Amino acid sequence: MNERLVISIVFLSLAVAVSVFSFLYISSASEELLVLADSVTADIKEGDTSSARELISLWQAHQRGFAIILKHSDADAIDRYFLLFADALSSGDRERMLIAVSDISSFMQVTAEGEKPKIENIF
16 A cells, blocks of 8 residues: 555656656746847847857757657647748848748747646646
8 A cells, every 4th residue: 555655656746847847948948949039030130140040059959858848730830930930041031031030939939838837728
């Protein structure tokens, strides 16, 4: 009896720890990407696209974590937005870059909000 209780408590604690870690990781990575996306947007409006590659690099650093934690459809959508952004960057089309960064920011905000442990997100 005691062994089963201990094993149950250990597994429950592990599940809670994984959930908390996942939430904290997505929240902090999303915030980091959003802050940089805002900075990149301001730079692009001023005609400077040098910080755009930094945003792509930051996404590549977090891409695996997002793919593991998020639904694959969400991670794939973010990936598509970054591919559109990279394509616009390589062509030098500032208007498309601004649209892609806006899409990235919007989707990141929705994704981060959806990962918060709230009643609305559970049911």
